Amino acid sequence: MQISQEQLNGIVVVAPRGRVDSTTAAALDAHLTELSRAAQPRIVVDFGEVDYISSAGLRVMLTLAKRVRDARGALVLCSLGDAVRQVFELAGFLPLFAIEGSRDGAVRAVAAR
Amino acid sequence: MNQTMAVQGTVTGVRDAVDALEAWSDRERLSDAARRRMLTALDEILSNVVRHAVRDETALIEMVLSRDGNLVQVEVVDNALPFNPLLVPPPDTTSPLESREPGGLGIALVRALTDEVRYERREDRNRLTMMWRV
Numbered sequence: 001m002q003i004s005q006e007q008l009n010g011i012v013v014v015a016p017r018g019r020v021d022s023t024t025a026a027a028l029d030a031h032l033t034e035l036s037r038a039a040q041p042r043i044v045v046d047f048g049e050v051d052y053i054s055s056a057g058l059r060v061m062l063t064l065a066k067r068v069r070d071a072r073g074a075l076v077l078c079s080l081g082d083a084v085r086q087v088f089e090l091a092g093f094l095p096l097f098a099i100e101g102s103r104d105g106a107v108r109a110v111a112a113r
Numbered sequence: 114m115n116q117t118m119a120v121q122g123t124v125t126g127v128r129d130a131v132d133a134l135e136a137w138s139d140r141e142r143l144s145d146a147a148r149r150r151m152l153t154a155l156d157e158i159l160s161n162v163v164r165h166a167v168r169d170e171t172a173l174i175e176m177v178l179s180r181d182g183n184l185v186q187v188e189v190v191d192n193a194l195p196f197n198p199l200l201v202p203p204p205d206t207t208s209p210l211e212s213r214e215p216g217g218l219g220i221a222l223v224r225a226l227t228d229e230v231r232y233e234r235r236e237d238r239n240r241l242t243m244m245w246r247v
Binding site: 082087 | 124125127128131145146149150152153156157159160163204205206207209210211213218219221222225226
């Protein structure tokens with residue numbers, strides 16, 4: 001897994017690429033935890049280049065959601081492929097996250113909060 | 114073609130096994146959807162074995178990949194203490210964020226992402242077999 005990142009008007013867009021599973025979740029967790037330490041973090045996680053996500057990755061997203069909420073920030077996910085969306089759905093995670101179809105849509109959604 | 118490999122009970126070992134399954138599924142020309150289901154389920158099972166079952170350096174984990182027509186099978190064998198992951202209670206998938214705990218999700222995903230999954234304790238080994246019709 002690789003992680004790319006860009007900043008757009010104070011919004012951080014994080015795009016993991018490849019597998020988000022037990023072998024890569026720690027690296028993603030470290031990256032996102034650092035970002036969530038900001039005052040009122042505003043984060044988009046773009047799943048467009050994620051091959052698949054396993055429960056280890058879901059745990060990272062759950063932790064991130066709690067941290068961002070506690071810091072009164074904003075978190076929006078986007079571009080979930082079929083495999084990723086199916087895992088979110090099976091885990092009952094879809095209602096826990098704001099999810100947009102595209103990165104642009106996600107950035108707009110965070111900006112609107 | 115069938116393939117057997119020994120897997121170290123470490124993060125690196127899990128990565129090697131997932132890499133091997135990915136290469137095998139490419140050779141077998143499985144669909145992306147099938148490949149992703151298999152890799153996700155394998156990650157769940159192996160990370161579970163590493164986390165719960167592997168206690169010492171004599172741990173043995175083996176992965177057997179096989180195909181019979183349109184039936185593909187991934188078997189994970191380990192010599193750790195008896196542990197049937199299929200008896201793990203189902204996770205909470207409905208409560209709000211505050212009270213959501215991530216436990217049990219992995220096995221629930223394995224059940225959902227496989228066409229059949231079996232556990233057997235035989236010859237002092239845990240044997241977890243996942244099957245897919247492709």
